[in-house]
């Protein structure tokens with residue numbers, strides 16, 4: 387049987403980053419992807435993802451600060467430009483469930499420059515927005531955009547350059563830990579690995595359930611819409627920021643990015659579907675709802691051009707899981723709960739550290755796997 391130090395299951399953003407960081411450290415690594423590389427059935431395709439430090443919890447702010455260093459390292463190592471810094475605003479209705487002070491205090495504690503703005507100050511700086519009274523806005527200059535598909539392709543290419551054995555169109559059917567590592571059963575035969583990194587997002591429990599280690603996941607089809615900006619020059623990243631609206635219903639959007647459109651979406655649509663049930667067809671109700679919201683906030687957004695579907699697998703309270711399983715410590719699980727792309731190169735490094743060193747240089751105490759079902 388072939389034998390490897392580490393096997394990676396899933397070559398979306400997280401698995402590709404893990405394979406890259408493992409191979410770069412000289413580990414003998416094999417990585418499996420059930421579909422073709424770059425497919426659009428998971429969570430890591432399409433153009434843009436928001437990168438930011440502005441979170442309402444210091445642990446995420448610190449991890450984001452760490453990730454910015456890993457992005458710079460990846461860009462330097464690959465020669466690829468993957469991040470575009472645009473500045474970003476988070477709109478927080480005072481009557482809503484989230485408070486601007488959570489964000490400003492976390493940013494202060496982590497020494498991240500930021501501003502707290504009133505609706506009139508937002509209006510003055512970005513007349514493209516219509517922000518109602520009673521909304522506080524947190525601005526951070528370091529917010530920007532990562533190119534999703536290009537980042538994943540770059541990680542996969544660099545992983546191969548460093549010696550990773552990447553096998554696409556090869557599904558992992560089962561994991562059989564036997565105390566001396568794990569037998570990985572694939573459509574292409576069995577291999578043995580000292581450690582296994584499971585970065586399978588919405589498909590994770592298909593492998594963990596048989597091990598009695600399933601993790602509660604709320605899986606749904608998400609969608610994003612590209613609007614044909616009525617005035618693209620006004621929505622360029624030199625004068626229009628990344629924006630997030632944090633309220634009972636959350637929305638987010640981007641300046642123009644590589645085309646004269648502005649992209650926007652609702653975050654957590656509750657359009658529940660397992661991977662097997664996915665339709666890949668956008669919901670007209672969600673498209674209409676989004677259009678109404680966006681045209682209220684950005685009157686010049688223009689008509690819908692196209693809508694792309696994607697997938698969320700949400701852990702309880704959307705906390706990451708970056709941790710070995712209690713029951714099977716040779717199996718390390720990575721779940722980013724629908725907000726992990728900005729951390730991709732850092733999560734890859736952390737997974738490599740967990741697999742090779744047994745611990746991470748980052749504080750990931752908050753991201754432990756849930757205790758075994760019996761003791762929950």
Ligand SMILES: Cc1cc2nc3c(=O)[nH]c(=O)nc-3n(C[C@H](O)[C@H](O)[C@H](O)COP(=O)(O)OP(=O)(O)OC[C@H]3O[C@@H](n4cnc5c(N)ncnc54)[C@H](O)[C@@H]3O)c2cc1C
Pocket residue numbers: 395396397398399400401402418419420421427428429430431434435436437556557558559585586587588589590593608609610651696697698720721722723724725726727728729
């Ligand atoms: C619409 C949308 C917008 C988002 N916006 C942002 C944002 O602005 N900022 C941000 O930080 N994050 C954002 N995210 C979240 C981010 O994109 C995800 O957290 C991240 O892409 C998850 O990557 P992943 O590798 O875990 O999952 P995936 O990309 O889904 O990868 C999992 C892979 O595992 C493979 N796989 C599963 N089971 C097996 C098996 N048994 N054998 C072999 N292969 C298998 C799958 O085929 C898949 O390729 C967004 C996500 C969506 C959907």
